[in-house]
Amino acid sequence: MKFANLTATAGEWLRGEGPHHQIVVSSRVRLARNLRNRAFPGWAKKAERTAILEMIKPRVEELTEMQDSFSEALQDLSATEKQVLVERHLISREHAAKSIGSAIVMNRRQTLSIMINEEDHLRMQSIRSGLQLKSAFKLVDKVDSTLENKLDFAYDSKLGYLTACPTNVGTGMRASAMLHLPGLVLSELINQVIQAVNKIGLAVRGLYGEGTEAMGNLFQISNQTTLGEKEDEIISRLTKVIETIIEKEHDARQVLIQKKSNTLWDQIGRAYGVLTYAHAMTSKEALNLLSIMKLGIDLGAFPEDRRLPVDELFIDTQPAHLQKSSQQKMNAEERDHLRAQIIRERLKVFPKPDISKVARESENGSKPEPKNNE
Amino acid sequence: MLCDVCKCNDATVFLTQILEGKMQKVNLCDACSKDKGVQDPTGFALADLLLGIGAAEEIEKGSVTQKCEICGFTQTDFKKTGRLGCSACYQSFSEGLTTLLKAMHKGTEHVGKLPQRAHEQMQLNDRMRTLTQDLQKAVAEENYETAASLRDQIKKLESEFVTRS
Numbered sequence: 434m435k436f437a438n439l440t441a442t443a444g445e446w447l448r449g450e451g452p453h454h455q456i457v458v459s460s461r462v463r464l465a466r467n468l469r470n471r472a473f474p475g476w477a478k479k480a481e482r483t484a485i486l487e488m489i490k491p492r493v494e495e496l497t498e499m500q501d502s503f504s505e506a507l508q509d510l511s512a513t514e515k516q517v518l519v520e521r522h523l524i525s526r527e528h529a530a531k532s533i534g535s536a537i538v539m540n541r542r543q544t545l546s547i548m549i550n551e552e553d554h555l556r557m558q559s560i561r562s563g564l565q566l567k568s569a570f571k572l573v574d575k576v577d578s579t580l581e582n583k584l585d586f587a588y589d590s591k592l593g594y595l596t597a598c599p600t601n602v603g604t605g606m607r608a609s610a611m612l613h614l615p616g617l618v619l620s621e622l623i624n625q626v627i628q629a630v631n632k633i634g635l636a637v638r639g640l641y642g643e644g645t646e647a648m649g650n651l652f653q654i655s656n657q658t659t660l661g662e663k664e665d666e667i668i669s670r671l672t673k674v675i676e677t678i679i680e681k682e683h684d685a686r687q688v689l690i691q692k693k694s695n696t697l698w699d700q701i702g703r704a705y706g707v708l709t710y711a712h713a714m715t716s717k718e719a720l721n722l723l724s725i726m727k728l729g730i731d732l733g734a735f736p737e738d739r740r741l742p743v744d745e746l747f748i749d750t751q752p753a754h755l756q757k758s759s760q761q762k763m764n765a766e767e768r769d770h771l772r773a774q775i776i777r778e779r780l781k782v783f784p785k786p787d788i789s790k791v792a793r794e795s796e797n798g799s800k801p802e803p804k805n806n807e
Numbered sequence: 808m809l810c811d812v813c814k815c816n817d818a819t820v821f822l823t824q825i826l827e828g829k830m831q832k833v834n835l836c837d838a839c840s841k842d843k844g845v846q847d848p849t850g851f852a853l854a855d856l857l858l859g860i861g862a863a864e865e866i867e868k869g870s871v872t873q874k875c876e877i878c879g880f881t882q883t884d885f886k887k888t889g890r891l892g893c894s895a896c897y898q899s900f901s902e903g904l905t906t907l908l909k910a911m912h913k914g915t916e917h918v919g920k921l922p923q924r925a926h927e928q929m930q931l932n933d934r935m936r937t938l939t940q941d942l943q944k945a946v947a948e949e950n951y952e953t954a955a956s957l958r959d960q961i962k963k964l965e966s967e968f969v970t971r972s
Binding site: 467468469470471472473475476552574577578581582586587588589590591592593594595597598599600602603604606634658659660661662663664 | 880
């Protein structure tokens with residue numbers, strides 16, 4: 434599969450409608466695996482790294498899950514293409530910085546991506562829409578079980594799977610969910626939530642993981658530890674915490690509707706106004722305003738069938754996605770113009786916010802969505 | 808205030824992170840903060856940095872091994888990167904790592920997924936143990952016919968071990 438074909442459509446996780454998809458954008462589970470007694474990618478010389486890649490890549494490509502896959506060596510991807518994959522959360526920023534001796538293999542649906550020679554020899558990741566950590570784990574676990582019959586993974590009976598960084602040893606698993614929490618941010622409760630989550634040993638991060646800023650009211654929650662706890666225990670603990678946060682977010686939205694409705698309608702009206710009329714917009718501003726539009730859809734101020742165009746804009750207005758759509762290299766200012774132009778075009782047929790609908794929604798839709806039966 | 812890493816220059820970068828309810832502070836000089844990538848927030852995690860420092864100290868205290876026999880990785884390399892050289896490093900630097908892992912994780916032993924190979928190996932080990940015990944018992948009871956059969960089974964199992972490894 435060609436890169437253009439891969440990126441022509443949004444990943445399934447973006448279009449899908451998994452449980453709690455209004456608040457949980459996506460669920461991801463990744464497993465780190467390494468070959469026994471071979472130097473980890475960060476320590477291996479170029480020749481060994483390449484040899485390891487040659488050993489792993491065919492095994493990954495022949496997986497039944499990887500039929501019709503996109504498979505590419507990192508040095509054959511342009512900087513923009515790599516960044517596009519980062520913006521889609523298909524590769525990590527660390528992997529994007531790699532070149533000779535590293536590769537990426539992913540399926541057409543963009544639900545499974547396998548990085549070869551990132552920090553570990555193998556980083557296998559499954560992405561699902563909404564809160565579906567269990568099924569994301571199931572897929573990546575199956576892939577791992579197939580690969581372990583063909584590759585000699587480094588495993589120790591006491592320490593479990595051995596990884597380049599001691600923080601991943603044991604299960605080698607990082608499960609995370611991307612949450613959209615405008616209600617908690619607008620009601621200034623988000624810091625309390627973050628602190629509470631940190632206290633129970635889970636990590637909260639920004640849009641692109643470690644060390645990144647929270648933009649567009651998007652937060653990633655993931656497990657911090659990997660040793661001394663079973664995979665399914667980690668996942669159910671994380672799922673429970675996320676379900677609690679979902680409830681808190683719903684509560685916060687209800688309080689906003691009831692007690693701060695003027696502020697809320699002002700925010701939604703301004704977001705609509707700026708997005709539909711602005712001629713220059715940074716990606717940060719776009720994300721923050723699109724987040725409010727998404728909230729508007731959740732609350733019923735915009736019709737439900739407008740959800741996909743807004744969700745797609747979250748990805749399509751990111752710098753590399755914009756660059757990809759243009760023939761020549763753009764500077765930041767040119768990108769800001771193009772971004773505003775794309776948003777204006779996509780929102781041309783977007784109806785004005787209708788607050789009268791919200792009152793009804795808040796009566797019917799005030800309760801959190803039913804718990805998923807994963 | 809001196810830099811926590813090089814301990815010779817004045818610290819100019821002060822970092823605070825709350826991790827699992829505990830406040831952690833690191834003071835760095837300009838050079839070390841650059842060296843550790845602190846000024847590039849993308850590649851930096853205070854936890855790694857902190858744990859890396861602690862880990863390096865632990866390793867220096869405990870381990871006799873200076874270099875991993877398999878990949879040639881040294882403690883200094885670990886101190887620099889916070890990453891290990893290969894899977895055998897866990898054995899080579901095991902003394903220091905035990906303390907580090909204890910501080911980092913919920914437990915010190917893996918309780919999760921077992922690769923099928925490891926699982927089969929465990930089953931083989933169990934069967935071998937049972938057979939050996941039965942053999943000793945049979946010999947003690949002078950039940951030589953059973954003993955001979957058990958001995959054959961053990962031989963067969965041993966050959967399985969060889970083909971697997």
